[in-house]
Amino acid sequence: MDHIPPLRIDGLQYANWSEKIFGQLRAGGVDAIHVTIAYHESFRETVLNFERWNRWFEQYPDLIMKGLWASDIDRARTTGRTAVFFGFQNPSPMEDDIGLIEILHTLGARFMQLTYNNQSLLATGCYEEYDAGITRMGRQVIAEMNRVGLVIDMSHSGDRSTIEAAEMSTRPITITHANPHAWHPALRNKRDEVIRAVTSRGGMLGFSLYPHHLKGGTACTLESFCQMIADAAAAYGADRLGIGTDLCQDQPDSVVEWMRVGRWSKQIDYGEGSAAMPGFPPMPSWFQDNRDFGTIEQGLRDVGMTDHEVAGIMGGNWYRFFAENFGGQP
């Protein structure tokens, strides 16, 4: 290893963005992030979110830049900035219009979940009782996403839908933010056969720091988290793994309620929370914000992973995945 620090790429965040957080991304040496810009938004509402980011790029040109291609990460690194890539946790931005997939890709979208917890037009969410798999429209959408280079993300989908998507897609797919169910049996964490369906076809799993996904929740230890990653590397290959913190920094609890309920229900749905714990759970002490990526990096070394493996998991693997999957079908 020379003196250039390894790439640091976060596979998912949904912070309440501010100059403070952009500064923390720089302080943490984060070269690129995938940020969620739609949970339940319509096309027009999603465009407003692209507009908001355009203003931030104009306001903070020394801290952040728009990310469209892996090569933008090189440019961000050279100029001391963080490249911001966009994604959706629901297919709501494309509404019922397959033509919007290319439009949204042109605007900068690079990831789209086929479902967010519930049944969508495309597939079944992980909170539904029965998963009927990829729909008729879902098959069309997968092919179009493959064609233009919009990456399929199944983080919030059911097992059957996820496995079918991995099989149907002609390009590798992702679970950007979840952990192995075997380590912590949360509903959102993924069973072995699901992770294997994704990673065995070149897809990626990003490890989540969202406390509901962690063994012991907020009290999860760095060592347990890093050992879980080392075990996953042994099972699925270290080069199929990355980080996807799911960091929702500085968000008020009203936002987690919006994430869960959107406009689809008049009743409260606690999702991974509960009536006793309806809001965002506190993050683990060793990962409070973007300045703590070095702690994870050191933690991975401390459980015996090689420098090469650590460099891949901290960013090199996402970089390769971005480079291969954000453009038109080869």
Added chain:
Amino acid sequence: MDHIPPLRIDGLQYANWSEKIFGQLRAGGVDAIHVTIAYHESFRETVLNFERWNRWFEQYPDLIMKGLWASDIDRARTTGRTAVFFGFQNPSPMEDDIGLIEILHTLGARFMQLTYNNQSLLATGCYEEYDAGITRMGRQVIAEMNRVGLVIDMSHSGDRSTIEAAEMSTRPITITHANPHAWHPALRNKRDEVIRAVTSRGGMLGFSLYPHHLKGGTACTLESFCQMIADAAAAYGADRLGIGTDLCQDQPDSVVEWMRVGRWSKQIDYGEGSAAMPGFPPMPSWFQDNRDFGTIEQGLRDVGMTDHEVAGIMGGNWYRFFAENFGGQP
């Protein structure tokens, strides 16, 4: 001159697009066209028009390609295709949202008229009785268009609005399709001081073949048209001039009615036509469609223009203008 034919670029068309017309663009050696994709469309409707073009690019990859930058014209030429650049004849696609300017530019918009005949939120159209000039919002929009590289087109604007736009804009502006009023005093043709305000600041005038803009209408002679161009070259400089045919090939008359009336009136408005001649007028015999660009090229030589001047007017000047004005403010 070597054996590479001069560039051919058309500064405005609104045809009823088909494989036949795409083939005629190739037969006519047209390297690039600016096509109108909105007259009265809202943002969402304009996106549907972008989507329709995406399908055509997918269907006819050997004939056409999306044009974003002047360098795409080189690529089109090398690969024997026509590069298609997009524009709006009305600011309706940006609605009342200045953030949509950058969004539309990202999607590929490169020209936007501040008005289409009527008063808009931004400026006054050429059919209004009184032209109050650029509005408060218009000033903001001009600055934002300048910033992102969306070219201001005043073809359908009033004289005062056009002159003010030319003065306020920090980048050159255009009249993509009109002729000198002195040659043919149609309402849509432009007075000397208007053309001068645009061309003296590096802007461009594209000469229209729409019969209502021609001396003698459909019966206008090639020689008269070309002599008018030669005279304009003497008055404004040959390098500020191009072609903007306004070709509306294969459109039914219902389309010219839509162009004129949109949704803004319940009454018929004949625009440049009349109750006796409500539809599209027939094109001159010497310019029926895209295969006839060579006829104009020869006509310009026949009135004594130099090869260098002709090459500029047929495409070289638009190329230079595209190269300088489609990107972010230098």
